[in-house]
Amino acid sequence: MTSFLQTLASGILVGGLYGLFSSGLTLIFGITRVINFAHGDFVTLGMFGAVMLFTSLGLSPLLGILPVAVMSFLLGAIVYKVVVRRTLAIRGISAVDAQHGQLVLTLAVSILVSNLLLMAFGPSPRAVQGVLPDVYDVFGVYIAQARLVSFVIALAVFLVLYHFLQRTLYGKAIRATVDDRDMAAMVGIDPNKVYAVSFSVGIMLTGVAGCVLATYYPVTPTTGAGFLIIAFVTVVMGGLGNVVGAFVAGLLVGVIQQLTAIYVAVDLQDVGLFLAFVLVLVLRPQGILAGRGAHA
Amino acid sequence: MKARVSRPVEPAALRVEGLCAAYGSIRALVDVSFELRSGEFAGVLGANGAGKSTLLKAISGLVPPSAGTITLGEVDLLRLAPHEVPGAGIAHVPERRRVFPSLTVADNLALGAYVTPAGVPRSELLDEVYSLFPKLRERTGQLAGSLSGGEQQMLAVGRALMLRPRLLMLDEPSLGLAPVIVEEMFERLAQIHRELDVSILLIEQNATQALEVIERAIVLTTGEVTFRGTRAELMGSDYLERAYLGL
Numbered sequence: 083m084t085s086f087l088q089t090l091a092s093g094i095l096v097g098g099l100y101g102l103f104s105s106g107l108t109l110i111f112g113i114t115r116v117i118n119f120a121h122g123d124f125v126t127l128g129m130f131g132a133v134m135l136f137t138s139l140g141l142s143p144l145l146g147i148l149p150v151a152v153m154s155f156l157l158g159a160i161v162y163k164v165v166v167r168r169t170l171a172i173r174g175i176s177a178v179d180a181q182h183g184q185l186v187l188t189l190a191v192s193i194l195v196s197n198l199l200l201m202a203f204g205p206s207p208r209a210v211q212g213v214l215p216d217v218y219d220v221f222g223v224y225i226a227q228a229r230l231v232s233f234v235i236a237l238a239v240f241l242v243l244y245h246f247l248q249r250t251l252y253g254k255a256i257r258a259t260v261d262d263r264d265m266a267a268m269v270g271i272d273p274n275k276v277y278a279v280s281f282s283v284g285i286m287l288t289g290v291a292g293c294v295l296a297t298y299y300p301v302t303p304t305t306g307a308g309f310l311i312i313a314f315v316t317v318v319m320g321g322l323g324n325v326v327g328a329f330v331a332g333l334l335v336g337v338i339q340q341l342t343a344i345y346v347a348v349d350l351q352d353v354g355l356f357l358a359f360v361l362v363l364v365l366r367p368q369g370i371l372a373g374r375g376a377h378a
Numbered sequence: 379m380k381a382r383v384s385r386p387v388e389p390a391a392l393r394v395e396g397l398c399a400a401y402g403s404i405r406a407l408v409d410v411s412f413e414l415r416s417g418e419f420a421g422v423l424g425a426n427g428a429g430k431s432t433l434l435k436a437i438s439g440l441v442p443p444s445a446g447t448i449t450l451g452e453v454d455l456l457r458l459a460p461h462e463v464p465g466a467g468i469a470h471v472p473e474r475r476r477v478f479p480s481l482t483v484a485d486n487l488a489l490g491a492y493v494t495p496a497g498v499p500r501s502e503l504l505d506e507v508y509s510l511f512p513k514l515r516e517r518t519g520q521l522a523g524s525l526s527g528g529e530q531q532m533l534a535v536g537r538a539l540m541l542r543p544r545l546l547m548l549d550e551p552s553l554g555l556a557p558v559i560v561e562e563m564f565e566r567l568a569q570i571h572r573e574l575d576v577s578i579l580l581i582e583q584n585a586t587q588a589l590e591v592i593e594r595a596i597v598l599t600t601g602e603v604t605f606r607g608t609r610a611e612l613m614g615s616d617y618l619e620r621a622y623l624g625l
Binding site for chain 1: 438440459460461462463464465470472476478479480481485488489490492493537541
């Protein structure tokens with residue numbers, strides 16, 4: 083029983099971070115319809131940001147969140163402006179053709195980022211060491227301080243995002259643009275700005291997830307590839323464009339991975355994940371939380 | 379209706395000159411010119427496919443015209459991006475209403491005031507809309523997508539009024555609604571024109587209904603203005619029948 087609870091706790095704690103960067107991916111997709119193949123690399127960049135701030139300035143990743151968030155937001159804005167916007171602005175091509183362009187271009191960004199990191203830092207893993215070293219014993223379940231704090235931060239950041247989308251006028255403008263882009267323009271909302279902001283915010287959430295993940299997870303330039311797969315699975319399980327669904331699915335994905343790792347085999351943890359993924363696609367292709375009105 | 383908003387915004391005149399627009403090789407508007415005087419309630423009548431909606435879309439910047447000019451007061455509308463047109467004072471209630479379905483009634487109305495001039499208090503505008511359409515007040519927290527067609531039309535008009543527009547453009551507000559609801563809607567439009575200082579441009583296929591409220595009209599036939607005159611002139615001629623039947 084304790085081992086089961088231990089597994090559950092580990093899954094939920096890491097799942098919160100999956101949920102955070104996946105909500106970034108689903109936010110971007112729900113609003114711009116762009117499938118961002120570079121998403122995992124922005125997790126990596128957030129992690130490297132945390133490592134660099136820690137090793138060069140001695141800044142704890144908890145404080146590093148702010149500079150990493152700002153940098154990720156700006157980076158997202160640049161990638162949007164330089165790459166993504168061009169694919170959206172082309173007139174006279176079909177949505178499918180535009181999407182092909184986006185796939186290739188975001189994949190190019192992914193390759194560029196991971197190889198630049200490889201040039202700069204080499205292939206060996208780097209980590210933030212000695213931050214949040216405590217381990218709590220909760221009725222026999224061991225909970226690492228770093229994992230707990232990361233989870234709490236991920237949850238808090240997600241709730242801020244949710245509040246922003248649900249309650250602020252700009253959040254409502256974003257949701258209106260998802261509903262009907264032309265009509266949004268007809269009430270005075272600039273759809274291009276909404277796209278740029280949403281893309282940048284999506285990348286910012288992802289960078290922040292990477293930053294706190296770095297407190298216990300070592301990073302290499304190619305770490306992001308695994309997170310990209312997790313994010314795709316999570317986003318589809320949560321229902322495309324559904325921000326709340328993505329976060330909840332993130333928790334689920336974390337738990338499934340851990341359960342498979344402990345009760346089947348560590349090497350098979352992604353097999354368990356994909357099995358669950360296929361089941362969701364067969365049984366609830368609209369996403370686990372479909373029909374609850376929580377779309378971005 | 380007692381609650382009247384203090385109105386720093388004046389109704390505006392709309393001038394369209396030599397407007398042409400096409401979808402590919404299909405000509406939708408051919409040399410269309412007309413003027414809507416400040417504070418006037420005018421109609422654009424014509425059969426399905428006569429170019430009425432294209433005209434409104436061109437005014438809103440959604441369809442780029444191939445020739446011609448459109449000005450609201452002193453503002454050259456063709457220089458504006460679509461999202462800048464509401465800022466110039468134009469509220470567009472498009473065909474089929476197009477409320478934001480996944481947002482609540484209250485949020486739809488709040489977004490209607492997204493670029494409302496800063497001096498106009500939102501709460502007064504909201505009271506004004508709710509006193510015009512009391513049904514909306516009962517539905518504030520409900521998702522717009524779950525409203526009936528008539529309620530959605532009320533919401534679309536209410537959302538447009540939240541802009542405190544200088545010109546209100548309505549595209550077929552009677553479409554798909556039960557006759558009794560249409561009757562009610564046109565009473566509200568007449569009331570809006572009576573009580574709020576706003577120019578109104580109404581597009582209708584249902585000419586009989588439109589003639590109850592408008593003061594002047596143009597008739598479009600396959601993209602061209604084939605008749606212009608006052609309500610009395612229009613009612614006294616057989617022009618409409620000919621335009622609709624394509625004779």
